[in-house]
Amino acid sequence: MxxxxxxxxxxxRLADSDMILGQRLSELTGKAPAVxxxxxxxxxxxxxxxxxxxxxxxxxxxxxxxxxxxxxVFLRDAHDYRNLLMVEQPNxxxxxxxxxQFFFDVWHYFTMKSLVNASxxxxxxxxxxxxxxxxxxxxRSSEWVKRxxxxxxxxxxRIQDAFNLLWRFTGELVTPDEIDQAMFEAGIGPDPEQLxxxxxxxxxxxxxxxxxxxxxxxxxxxxxxKRGEHTEHLGHILAVMQFxxxxxxxxxxW
Amino acid sequence: xxxxxxxxxxxxxxxxxxxxNAHPELLTEDAIWALLDNVKDPEVPAVSVVExxxxxxxxxxxxxxxxxxxxxxxxxxxxELIEELIEEALRAAGIRDPQINRVLTPAWTTDWIxxxxxxxxxxxxxxxxxxxxSKMSLLGADEVIACPLCGSKNSERISEFGSTACKALYRCxxxxxxxxxxxxx
Numbered sequence: 001m002x003x004x005x006x007x008x009x010x011x012x013r014l015a016d017s018d019m020i021l022g023q024r025l026s027e028l029t030g031k032a033p034a035v036x037x038x039x040x041x042x043x044x045x046x047x048x049x050x051x052x053x054x055x056x057x058x059x060x061x062x063x064x065x066x067x068x069x070x071x072x073v074f075l076r077d078a079h080d081y082r083n084l085l086m087v088e089q090p091n092x093x094x095x096x097x098x099x100x101q102f103f104f105d106v107w108h109y110f111t112m113k114s115l116v117n118a119s120x121x122x123x124x125x126x127x128x129x130x131x132x133x134x135x136x137x138x139x140r141s142s143e144w145v146k147r148x149x150x151x152x153x154x155x156x157x158r159i160q161d162a163f164n165l166l167w168r169f170t171g172e173l174v175t176p177d178e179i180d181q182a183m184f185e186a187g188i189g190p191d192p193e194q195l196x197x198x199x200x201x202x203x204x205x206x207x208x209x210x211x212x213x214x215x216x217x218x219x220x221x222x223x224x225x226k227r228g229e230h231t232e233h234l235g236h237i238l239a240v241m242q243f244x245x246x247x248x249x250x251x252x253x254w
Numbered sequence: 255x256x257x258x259x260x261x262x263x264x265x266x267x268x269x270x271x272x273x274x275n276a277h278p279e280l281l282t283e284d285a286i287w288a289l290l291d292n293v294k295d296p297e298v299p300a301v302s303v304v305e306x307x308x309x310x311x312x313x314x315x316x317x318x319x320x321x322x323x324x325x326x327x328x329x330x331x332x333x334e335l336i337e338e339l340i341e342e343a344l345r346a347a348g349i350r351d352p353q354i355n356r357v358l359t360p361a362w363t364t365d366w367i368x369x370x371x372x373x374x375x376x377x378x379x380x381x382x383x384x385x386x387x388s389k390m391s392l393l394g395a396d397e398v399i400a401c402p403l404c405g406s407k408n409s410e411r412i413s414e415f416g417s418t419a420c421k422a423l424y425r426c427x428x429x430x431x432x433x434x435x436x437x438x439x
Contacts (some may be wrong), residue, residue: 036412036413036415036423037413039413039415039423040414040415040416042414043415043418043419044415046327046329046330046331046419047327047328047329047419048329049329050325050327050328050329050330051328051329053328054327054358076358104361121285122361125358125359125361125413126328127357128358128359128361129325129358129359129361129362132361132363132439133327133328133439136414136437138413140414140415143414200271220278220293241356
């Protein structure tokens, strides 16, 4: 792989994780447990889709095969998607939605914070915008984790169950592969070792305040999203998300 | 002589003509800033795009005007509309083919909302951002937000997010009115 291909791949990972989580959260439109939560979830989704677009546009310019951001989103199949497995997991109980958001937000926050200093100017610019939004998202999701964990017996049980359920997808957030490593060496991506430390540091700190227990760092983990090997859920998300542009490829106004 | 229907050729030729309102001389940058100060944010029509601080710069390159605009949030759905409104206002003032550039850096901050803009937000019923964005802590305590309706500082946050990405939802505990707070970022 050339340096540019590595960057393309890395950009698609960032874009796809933002996009798929944005789409997942959008499923809660009209179904969130309270109107304030609905507003919050939709706004987080909107931020993520906006950030995804910024990453896709850059990726599309580098790929330069005539596909634009829309085509990358709507005309790639599951095995071409590079998102983290965490973000494709179903909304499930609202505690699961919150736990998934929290695990992602901690990763997202530290990743964006690091990318602000990327040697690639375009990456740094997109991250500088995204890090402000990611900070806000993390503020919200960590508050919910604390409120549920240190809340009633019922809320504690549910958020603890959610932590247990999703723990197997956290390894992928902090385990680098050759792309992550190459991006770090190129002065673009975060230091994998530092990211791992930061992620566990914050997750354990918030979990302690929330009176929750976390899993082991060396527990068996599901991985593969970054290589296009997904859980069964991604195909269903794409089926919903891609139906219209695939059925009416020339539609310009929806 | 009967007036005939304009043909497509006429339309083509017309579009190539100098508009009737075209200025013989280029508008000064000050005049353009003043003009853009009349373009309102479609989601917060109390303030203009200039007061909101999203028009970053403008410059003439020969006879071509170039305007840099920055989005408030990555996913702000008003971004395209705002760019169109700016272009429309410029064209209406006789400026031909203005170039609108979307710039991401430096990232927009609420610190760029002018004092006048903040006052207008408050008068509109939206509490303006408190303090400086650069000093906001990640997991720090909530700021004290004054109710834009009665001025009481006895308020509580209902939700981190309000009717748009740039706002949070608060409630005044004295006058009991809910209100939007323009988040500090």
